[in-house]
Amino acid sequence: MSSQPNTAAPKASPKKKPFFHYGRIEGLKDFSLALPAILFLLLFTYYPLVNSFYLSFTDWNLIKPIKKFVGFDNYTRILTDDRFYHVLKVTFLYTIIDVIVTLVLGLLLALLFNKQSKAYGVMRLFVFMPYYISMVIASIVFIWILNPKYGVLNSFLGTLGINPVQWLNDPKTALFSLIMVSVWKSVGFTMIIFIGGLRSIPLDYYEASSLDGANKFHQFWHITVPLLSPTTLFLVVTSFISSMQVFQSVDIMTGGGPLESTKVMVMWIYQMAFEEFRAGRSSALVVIFFLIIMAFTALQFAVSKKKVHYEG
């Protein structure tokens, strides 16, 4: 690199030159670099967000030139619709079971696979890989695995003497089948994050408590679990948000059926907008849905303030 201007630079800017002016131009140049990102986010995130609020007060079918203002009509119709409470129940049921099963299994896998060795490293990759496989493909493979007649899972259960399960065709098991795919896909991610958390716990804590005569089980509850709580909070919040938004697997595997037993929120929003062409009503549902997610995320942070131990 050339360093020629080195000596010239200080001379070129004598004390009296208005530094403020120079700084302002430099500041504008810096700001202009952030501008594309800000413009994109304003256009494709914030404007649509505000627009969704606006649309939620109109009656509009996506095509008509006129959007009729209807006040809170869309909201009252949704909130007095039994289907709303059904969809809400299905979405929460899915989310709660999905989050709990993924986190508990993820932690168990983290404890099992947290070992520094080549063999364990390779096995971890296999467990982690499904996280990056397309949800569409995962769903299709599971439809085939869960096929009541020719599926490999029922064939396996048959050897244990269990009668064929109807999986996706039975309202009692359909939601559970969707959770199965989700857990398969994300448990490896949860495991990797938990392993990161486990490795950040100082080993002295375990050594000190062993000297005090604590057994492994005791250590797990009194050292591992509390010191892992920031990691757990991160996972609860992120998996809660993504589970609430479940759509792909439902669209591919059940379409919301059988008997609407897997009709989740985003499925309903999608159907309302693109099958019933009620842009206004679906926007009201979007707003309600967004507020529910925000409220529960805030609640998780509020609860965690008391429970989460940040070290140091």
Added chain:
Amino acid sequence: MTANRVGSTFRLLVALIVTLIMFFPLYWLLITSFKTSVELRSAVPTFWPEAFNLDNYKAAFKAAPFGRFFTNTLIQTVGIVFLQLNIGLLAAYAFAKGAFAGREKLFLLVLAALIVPEQVVFVPVYIMMSKLGWLNTFLALIVPHGASAYGIFLLRQAFKSINNDVIEAAKVDGAGRFHIIYKLLVPIARPTVVTVIILKFIGSWNSYFWPLIMTNSNKMRVLTTGIAMMKDSFAGNESMSYNLIMAGSVFVILPIVILFIFAQKYIVAAMANSTFK
């Protein structure tokens, strides 16, 4: 000592079984793609195909234009990665090293976009794309994803950790901002840059919701929406056609599996840094 060894052997055994279970669906996908329709419906599923016949791959290509889907997916993915990376690098520099009024507030505005899911914005964006005449074009698939708050966040973190002296020295040498970003900071922050590229590549490659809404012609379908359409076209007769569907699926996941194997050290490192501690 021996109890210890029994313990670690047992642990290895359990870990191995878990690994096999987790790998099974992908194994099943691959194996099914080689089976004949008759073998698909055998009373007891075969865990090893009777013959590795590649006819299903040919038939899958006949049943749906997978070449087209593949090209579309590649264009969509490369377009999104290119836009997000460049817009992200510039913004990351501005937010990490720039000096302008309201910098932190604007950065918060960028970060807050993280909590807005695409399901909340898709109707207005759909309308916008329709007005622009962009539906069923790559513009609708790529442009709305031009900026990623998460990408900007990761790159800003990486730039922040670079010493200011390096930048000041380059400025004294007369280097402009683009030179500083692309020639100086990108090489130093290479692991993060690579991670952002990989994660965005995988995410765009697998995306389904967005292409489902923005495109509806075979000419513009991507692999995910294409394979879903192929599956629907076999409706009622699916159990005879899973070999074809799985052959098509192999095309969707093969690039990702290969990328994952080569890039796993970057991915795992990125995961380890992603919690909000």
